[in-house]
Amino acid sequence: MSELEQVEKENLSARVYGRLRRALIDGQFEPGERLRISALASDLGTSITPVREAIFRLVSEQALEMKAATAIHVPVLDSTRLKEIQLIRMHLEGAATERAAERITDKQLKRLEAIQADFIEAAATSPKKASLRNRDFHFALIEIADLPLVESIVEKLWTLMGPVLSVFHTTMPVRQIAGKDHRHYEVLSALRARxxxxxxxxxQMDIxxxxxxxxxxxxxxxxxPARRKLASLKTD
Incomplete structure (x- = not known):
């Protein structure tokens, strides 16, 4: 949690919410990890109250779980829930990418190509960074499509899957995520062809x-052993 940036003193609850939500999307927290309000407040440089308010909001969005007043955990996503998330993403991100192909400029295309190059480079040395670049690629497509409502919905889905996606990238063999046949290259080829x-x-094939x-x-x-690791995260 040392990576969390401190926030200014105005509109603290909304700012803390945004920082914690981004941390979930970025995979800064592990599935099953217990979050302590006092520790988060210290890391963010705020009082406990705005952190608690942000936590309640994330719990209401199912991005966090609260089993008791002080027992807050990052959900452990199961395969059924993940398949539902991926199904929604296929439709929404598919539509956004289709629109992006109609609107993309050469400058935007070069930016996507640079993100993909960073992703491939990071895959061999820093799976966590690769996970972030993968996220950047997907959200850059939605940004190009200029569909803010779609972006908002997809952000919520990534809030739910961010922690497990980050862990997944650390377990995958490099050859499977950094090969020349990576699906992002097919996306880029289609974008170049408009x-x-x-x-x-x-x-959709990438998803x-x-x-x-x-x-x-x-x-x-x-x-x-994997179950015991998740259990230990929940009780730390």
Missing amino acids: DPAAARRAI QWGLEMADWLDRQASDP
Whole structure:
């Protein structure tokens, strides 16, 4: 939690909410990790009250779980919930990428290419950074599409899956996420051709490939050491 930036003193609850939500999307917290309000307040440089308000808001959005007044945890996503998230993402991000192909400029395309290059480079040395660059790629597409309501919904989905996605990237062999056949290259090819239908298919295939996370979650759930690790996170 040392990576969390301190916030200014105005509109603290909203700012703290934004920082914690971004930390979840970025995978700064582990699935099952227990969050302590006092520690978060210290890291963010605020009092306890705005942190508590932000926590309640995230709990209402199911981005965090509260089983008791002081027992706050990052949810442990199961494969059924992940498949539902991926299904929604396929439709929404597919539509956004289709629109992006109709609107993209050369400058925006170069930015996406740079993000992908950073992703491939990070995959070999820093899985956490690779996870962040993967997120940047997807949200850059939605930004290009200029669909703020879609972006808001997709952000909520990434808040739920961010922690497990970050862990997943640390367990995947580099060759599987940094190969020349990575789905993002198909997205970029379709964008260069300004082919909306191909762009939609390519990003949907990328999200479909991400369903390997569901199989990974099932393996984790059936593996006693993995279950014990999650249990220890919950009781730390």
